[in-house]
Amino acid sequence: MSFKRQPEINSTSTTSFGDSMDRSSVALQLLERIKSALIRGDLKPGDYLPSETELTHTLGIGKSSVREAIKMLQAIGIVEVKRGQGTMIRREPGTPLVDPMAFGMILARGMTRDVLEFRRMFEPAYTLQAMSGATGEDHQRIQQSIDAMEEAIRAGAQTSKHDIAFHRAILHSTHNPMTIRVGETLLQLIEAALETSMRSLPETALKDHKAIYKAFKAGDSAGIHAAIAISSESWETNLTYESDSELSAAPR
Numbered sequence: 001m002s003f004k005r006q007p008e009i010n011s012t013s014t015t016s017f018g019d020s021m022d023r024s025s026v027a028l029q030l031l032e033r034i035k036s037a038l039i040r041g042d043l044k045p046g047d048y049l050p051s052e053t054e055l056t057h058t059l060g061i062g063k064s065s066v067r068e069a070i071k072m073l074q075a076i077g078i079v080e081v082k083r084g085q086g087t088m089i090r091r092e093p094g095t096p097l098v099d100p101m102a103f104g105m106i107l108a109r110g111m112t113r114d115v116l117e118f119r120r121m122f123e124p125a126y127t128l129q130a131m132s133g134a135t136g137e138d139h140q141r142i143q144q145s146i147d148a149m150e151e152a153i154r155a156g157a158q159t160s161k162h163d164i165a166f167h168r169a170i171l172h173s174t175h176n177p178m179t180i181r182v183g184e185t186l187l188q189l190i191e192a193a194l195e196t197s198m199r200s201l202p203e204t205a206l207k208d209h210k211a212i213y214k215a216f217k218a219g220d221s222a223g224i225h226a227a228i229a230i231s232s233e234s235w236e237t238n239l240t241y242e243s244d245s246e247l248s249a250a251p252r
Contacts, residue, residue, distance in 0.1 A: 026065035030055070031072055038089070048086040049079070092177075115189055116236055123167075124228050126183055130173035131216050131224065138173035139217070145169045146209050153202045160195035166209045170216070197235055204234050 037043040050058070055066045070087055073079040081087050130138070149162040164187050171183040197205060208231035215223030 026061045027068040027072065030059070030061070030065065030069040034069070034073065034078075043089055045089050045091040047089050049089070051086060115186075116232075119186060119190065120229075120232055122182070122186065123232075124225050126174055126179050127170055127212065127216065127224050127228065128221055129176065129179060130170050131219060131221075133175055134173040134216075138169070141169040142166065142173070142213055142216070146206070146213060149202075149206055149209065153206060158198050158202045160191050160198055163194045163198050163205055163209075164191060166213075170212075193235075201234065205231075208234060 034043065034049070043049075049055070049070075052063055052066050052070075055061070056063050070079065070081065073087075074081060078090060079087050080090050134142075145162070145165040145168075149158065149166065152158040152162050167187060168184075171180055171187075174180065174183075208227065211227040212224060212231060215227050
């Protein structure tokens, strides 16, 4: 596997990555050095990493370790390998094949109380963030999600997808990639619970969505907080988490 020498304007010296490495967890050490170089500004979006051969010789590590580190960076959407050119730091984060944040939150899923507390904190925050920058198209998508949910309820065909569509429409109205990434992970975690609530309390969910969006359209921050609090209280029922004995037994 060989890459062409990169133009000086885009290449990064191996001096950015420091001296040779210990043999233990070499790929992880290289990842840490690349992360540090990005934080310091020695590496920037659009820059190419030194070639595999350069990294091998300068850092005193094997090619297999370099390749492992590059594959890790590819998996989380940080670099892009361009055939015949080299490995480039992406100008915008790519869609990760493996999302460490998502897996971390999924592993914590059993701690339902923690997930609920996080949602109570995060949902009002991103809703207010979206309110201040939502475009006309964003408002249209939010209203369409409410209309689609109402139609599905009339037909008795409502699912968690209809509930999630509303929250996703508001989430994406933030136009903030970091907020969206965290929010999408949260939606994955609560989808099963939303499915239960959509079977048992669909009209309540619809009423709550309408109240949240009414305050959203009015630019009413206090109203958003109040509407989301009411929605959370109606959603966090023993029925929604009937299999979660810890939450069911916990005092409200």
